[in-house]
Amino acid sequence: MRGALKQIHQALMDVGVGYITYVPGYPVTDLAQSLGAEIAVNEKVAFECALGASATGVRSLVIVKQLGMNILADPLAISATHTTGAGIVVLVGDDLGPRGSQIEMDSRFYGPLTELPVLDPSAPDLYRAVTEAFRASEELSIPVILRVTSDVLEDASTGPVTGAGMPPSLQQTPRRFDRSIWDLTAKGRHQRHLANVVPALSEASESSARLDLRGNAGVIASGSVVPLAETVCEETGSSLLVPLYSHPLPMRTIERFLGMHRFVLVAEGPGPFIESHLKGVRGRLTGHLPCGCIRADDLRTAISLIHISDLRGRVEVETAAGRPARRSICEGCPFLPLYTALSRIDAPIAGDAGCTILSLRMGAVDMVYGLGSSIGVASGFRDKGIAIVGDYALAHTGIQGLINAIWHRKNVVVGVIWNRVAAMTGFQEVFDLEPVLRALVPDMRIVEMPAPEQEIERILIDGLRSPGVSLVIFKGTCTRPTIRSDEGSSTDEHGIS
Numbered sequence: 001m002r003g004a005l006k007q008i009h010q011a012l013m014d015v016g017v018g019y020i021t022y023v024p025g026y027p028v029t030d031l032a033q034s035l036g037a038e039i040a041v042n043e044k045v046a047f048e049c050a051l052g053a054s055a056t057g058v059r060s061l062v063i064v065k066q067l068g069m070n071i072l073a074d075p076l077a078i079s080a081t082h083t084t085g086a087g088i089v090v091l092v093g094d095d096l097g098p099r100g101s102q103i104e105m106d107s108r109f110y111g112p113l114t115e116l117p118v119l120d121p122s123a124p125d126l127y128r129a130v131t132e133a134f135r136a137s138e139e140l141s142i143p144v145i146l147r148v149t150s151d152v153l154e155d156a157s158t159g160p161v162t163g164a165g166m167p168p169s170l171q172q173t174p175r176r177f178d179r180s181i182w183d184l185t186a187k188g189r190h191q192r193h194l195a196n197v198v199p200a201l202s203e204a205s206e207s208s209a210r211l212d213l214r215g216n217a218g219v220i221a222s223g224s225v226v227p228l229a230e231t232v233c234e235e236t237g238s239s240l241l242v243p244l245y246s247h248p249l250p251m252r253t254i255e256r257f258l259g260m261h262r263f264v265l266v267a268e269g270p271g272p273f274i275e276s277h278l279k280g281v282r283g284r285l286t287g288h289l290p291c292g293c294i295r296a297d298d299l300r301t302a303i304s305l306i307h308i309s310d311l312r313g314r315v316e317v318e319t320a321a322g323r324p325a326r327r328s329i330c331e332g333c334p335f336l337p338l339y340t341a342l343s344r345i346d347a348p349i350a351g352d353a354g355c356t357i358l359s360l361r362m363g364a365v366d367m368v369y370g371l372g373s374s375i376g377v378a379s380g381f382r383d384k385g386i387a388i389v390g391d392y393a394l395a396h397t398g399i400q401g402l403i404n405a406i407w408h409r410k411n412v413v414v415g416v417i418w419n420r421v422a423a424m425t426g427f428q429e430v431f432d433l434e435p436v437l438r439a440l441v442p443d444m445r446i447v448e449m450p451a452p453e454q455e456i457e458r459i460l461i462d463g464l465r466s467p468g469v470s471l472v473i474f475k476g477t478c479t480r481p482t483i484r485s486d487e488g489s490s491t492d493e494h495g496i497s
């Protein structure tokens with residue numbers, strides 16, 4: 001087992017976590033499956049199940065990829081002042097690159113938004129981060145966000161798992177939800193949070209930061225960049241500050257660090273989260289570090305040019321044509337005739353996350369706004385168009401778009417790619433929604449795939465000509481043999497899961 005995964009496993013075992021749930025997606029699928037986590041239909045439901053477990057005294061963990069934070073944001077924000085029971089941690093995987101996502105989102109920004117703590121460990125710090133996250137969660141009755149990046153999870157070091165021992169609060173029987181919070185109003189709960197929880201988190205942030213003082217220049221490093229920064233700081237005689245908490249930041253320590261150094265570089269990713277909180281530092285915003293993954297040479301160059309205040313220049317924007325696609329629709333895919341038929345149809349076509357993204361270069365779909373989005377998007381087209389959605393995406397959040405379309409008598413053809421697995425994230429079984437769909441749209445059509453392109457084209461054009469919601473289920477069996485381990489859960493230049 002990879003070093004990073006080993007650290008997380010050991011910490012969860014020591015903490016006594018009793019419930020783990022997840023939504024598959026790069027870069028967290030491997031971790032979740034190695035833990036035997038329970039798959040959830042979407043991230044909001046996963047987090048709600050974990051809240052229920054926490055309320056009844058079960059320490060719980062929710063594992064999602066960065067885009068999943070957007071789905072669970074509602075109960076997450078509410079739970080901050082609502083309070084929880086036993087420790088509850090959201091482990092979110094940010095995709096540096098990105099390699100298997102449509103965007104390079106930085107989940108740390110959910111810290112200030114929800115007023116919840118965010119820990120951002122490097123791989124060697126994972127054990128400490130997991131135990132600290134559960135300690136803070138259970139002692140303060142809040143969920144804690146544990147942000148890891150793809151580089152951290154892929155760390156293959158084989159060093160021993162070391163921890164400072166379990167915090168005393170985690171050695172006791174896990175807490176349960178305390179109803180007395182309802183003695184306070186919503187405003188009172190927020191006041192309590194600001195008066196009690198935030199200062200306690202600030203102290204935890206200060207005491208967990210690591211400082212290594214050396215020279216006139218300093219580096220503040222977070223997450224996967226830390227091991228590189230340690231090497232480069234030693235080479236260049238620079239000081240290093242490593243906060244474990246990205247939110248709240250250890251501001252007293254940081255201000256002291258800034259005061260002691262003439263120049264300070266912030267090395268983090270994927271976004272300029274810490275840098276955007278500080279004045280006069282160097283980093284991505286000043287052009288000292290590139291967008292995407294940071295390498296040791298990037299750090300060396302940035303430190304050698306740290307005396308220059310602004311290095312922003314022309315950015316070479318990466319194009320799909322300039323980078324060979326890592327994947328396209330698999331050879332022998334039973335749904336290939338559908339994509340070919342779609343590429344010939346003159347109507348707006350909304351695609352969805354999943355295999356459909358692989359068809360973008362074929363011109364099969366026009367836009368993809370994320371998992372479960374296509375039916376809602378196509379419902380807004382000026383003239384009747386087509387939504388293509390996979391069966392997992394439909395269960396995830398697409399079904400609400402379908403209900404809305406039926407409710408408001410939208411004109412939309414819904415084509416469901418039905419293979420009963422989440423093919424791009426590791427063939428997880430998908431819940432069978434066919435009876436639900438039949439109840440919602442009694443005259444739905446079923447097409448066994450592969451079917452002739454002309455027949456598929458005719459069915460879709462018939463659908464475009466008749467008013468209302470037209471539902472076609474394209475049933476086939478995924479022929480993709482397996483996912484290579486280096487693919488993670490996804491993959492092509494457009495991002496999948």
Ligand code: SF4
Pocket residue numbers: 328329330332333334335355358419423424477478479480
């Ligand atoms: S993973 Fe399966 S469903 Fe997706 S393109 Fe490949 S064969 Fe088709």
